Amino acid sequence: MKYAQIPLxxxxxxxxxxxxxxxxxxxxxPGGEDGKLNQYINEYKLKPIAVILTHAHFDHIGAVDAVRNKYDIPVYIHEKEASWLLDPALNGSQRFQYGEPIRLKPADGIIAGESAMQLGAFSFQVLETPGHSPGSISIFLKDAGIVVAGDALFSGSIGRTDLPGGNHEQLIKSIHDKLMVLPEETIVLPGHGPATTVGNEMDSNPFLNGF
Structure with a gap:
C-alpha cells in the first residue's frame, strides 16, 4: 500500500x-481545496472508493460533499459525530469563520463502536480514540503498518481538548490504551504536521511522559 499526505x-x-x-x-x-485533491487523484490515476472521517471538525470536512459528488462514493463517520456534518455550530465552522458555515449531507455509513472494516481491497481496524472530540477515531491498517490518528496524536504533541466535547484525560487514555499499544514501528499519520512512529512518540513526546 502507498499513501500520500496532502495538506488542504x-x-x-x-x-x-x-x-x-x-x-x-x-x-x-478531505478538509478543503477539492480541486487540488482532484488534480492529485487524476495525476496518479487513482480510483476513490470511499471517504472516511477521523472526526467532524470543520477543517477535516470542508471538501466532503464535493468529493462525494464527483466520485459518487460513500462517506463514513463515527455515530457520535454524524450530526456534526449538518450543523455548523457543532463542526466549528460557525465559530471559527474561515469561510461559509459548513452544512453537509448526512453520512452514508455510520461507524458504531470499534470493529474491523472491509472496503474494497482495504482491511482495517477502527479504533475509538476520543478526547479531541467525542467521536474521534483512528484507522489502523495492520498489514501496512500505518495508523491514521486524526487529531489525537501528533509528532511531539497531542490534540487540543478545549473545544466542545474535548476532554484531556480521555485523550491521554485513548492514546495510551489504543495507540501506544501498537507496534513501535507503526507509522502514525496525524491530522496536522509530519508523520511519526509509535516508538518515536513513546520516547520523546513530552505529553506522554511515563509511557
Whole structure:
C-alpha cells in the first residue's frame, strides 16, 4: 500500500490518500481545496472508493460533499459525530469563520463502536480514540503498518481538548490504551504536521511522559 499526505484547507489539514495496487484508494479527511485533491487523484490515476472521517471538525470536512459528488462514493463517520456534518455550530465552522458555515449531507455509513472494516481491497481496524472530540477515531491498517490518528496524536504533541466535547484525560487514555499499544514501528499519520512512529512518540513526546 502507498499513501500520500496532502495538506488542504484553511488550516492545512492533512488529507490522506491510501492506495492499493491497481489504483483504488480511500480518501481520509478531505478538509478543503477539492480541486487540488482532484488534480492529485487524476495525476496518479487513482480510483476513490470511499471517504472516511477521523472526526467532524470543520477543517477535516470542508471538501466532503464535493468529493462525494464527483466520485459518487460513500462517506463514513463515527455515530457520535454524524450530526456534526449538518450543523455548523457543532463542526466549528460557525465559530471559527474561515469561510461559509459548513452544512453537509448526512453520512452514508455510520461507524458504531470499534470493529474491523472491509472496503474494497482495504482491511482495517477502527479504533475509538476520543478526547479531541467525542467521536474521534483512528484507522489502523495492520498489514501496512500505518495508523491514521486524526487529531489525537501528533509528532511531539497531542490534540487540543478545549473545544466542545474535548476532554484531556480521555485523550491521554485513548492514546495510551489504543495507540501506544501498537507496534513501535507503526507509522502514525496525524491530522496536522509530519508523520511519526509509535516508538518515536513513546520516547520523546513530552505529553506522554511515563509511557
Amino acid at each position: 484547507g484553511p488550516l492545512q489539514t492533512n488529507c490522506y490518500l491510501l492506495a492499493e495496487e491497481g489504483g483504488s484508494c480511500l480518501i481520509i479527511d
